Amino acid sequence: MKKILLTLSIALANFAWAQFTTGTVTLSTGMTVKLDTSPTLATLTLTGPNTSFLGIGFGGTGTGGGMGNGVDGFIYNVDSTTNTNLDYTFAGVGNTPNPDAVQDWTITSNTVASGTRTIVATRSLSGGAGDTAFTNTAGNMNIFFAKGPSTTLAYHGGGTGNRGYAVLTKAGTLGVTDIVAENKKIRLYPNPAKETVSFNNADKIQSVDIYESTGRKVKTVKIDGENISVSDLKSGNYYFEITLKDGSTAYQKLIKE
Incomplete structure (x- = not known):
């Protein structure tokens, strides 16, 4: 019985305190994306040309779809600040996305090196009204993505060099040994x-x-x-x-x- 209880306790600890990541995924647009989750936060790391707007939409099928009316997304553009004009809702194909009234993403780092911008942004797992709710578990997430001809929101252009689709796969990064070592403090x-x-x-x-x-x-x-x-x-x-x-x-x- 003690062994059963110990195994159950370890499993529960792993579920509650583990962290998950997609790892860095290279996209066809010359962008990369990584999504990390902890028990409380989602962290998005996005890279791409510093002369372009960079957008990620949470939806689609992984090979198509996206930009549907009401779909949630993150877009860094000329109007973005640390905590404004980042959280967007798509208005349908061919229409400019609208910034959410309440912005849930916050940029914690925004750097440019050799023409590549690296953005790190965080928000709660649940986000706000209309946001995609992330989970701190292993699994797949469909996304669509695009970069623009400039940092101003506009039509991104056709072809896989400007937009595309992907499936992000999250896996655990923090083992039981690490969890015990961290939390015994x-x-x-x-x-x-x-x-x-x-x-x-x-x-x-x-x-x-x-x-x-x-x-x-x-x-x-x-x-x-x-x-x-x-x-x-x-x-x-x-x-x-x-x-x-x-x-x-x-x-x-x-x-x-």
């Missing part, structure tokens, strides 16, 4: 909890981001002492993304009663 208790939780090694903690199981961020808490209040959280499961003062990150799961 910090522990929260009691768990389950009703009012407050405490942390061992609390002096090592910089801040705590609390997420619902869907990936939606609830709040950020600065640590003052060893305890934080969770009385305002509804009953359910939550992920704590704990940023340590040395710059590393640990994860803990809380069951709120």
Whole structure:
């Protein structure tokens, strides 16, 4: 029985705390794309010519389709800033996509070297209204993509050198050994909890981001002492993304009663 429970615990830990990646995928347009997920965040890494707009749509069949009315996408263009004009909804083939009223992507890095732009952007797994909900699991995702003749949003032109389709395949990147090593730094208790939780090694903690199981961020808490209040959280499961003062990150799961 103990062996069964241990195996189950390891499997649950691997599911809850593993990270997944598509790896870097080369696209026919001279672009590359990579999608990484953690228990709380999706990270998109996109490269391409710095003189072009760069767009990724989440949909299609992998070999066709895309740009349908209402389909979600990420487009870096001349109007993009760190957190505006990145999150788009397609308006149908032949129509210019519309920026979402609420922007969920945030650029964390935007560099140009030897004519190639590299963009790294993050958002919660769930995103916002109309966004594609990502999952922190292995699996396939269909995308379509395009680059423009300039950074201004306009018709991208025909041919596989300007647009195309692909299937991204996510696989796990963080093994059980890594998970145990990472999370033994910090522990929260009691768990389950009703009012407050405490942390061992609390002096090592910089801040705590609390997420619902869907990936939606609830709040950020600065640590003052060893305890934080969770009385305002509804009953359910939550992920704590704990940023340590040395710059590393640990994860803990809380069951709120």
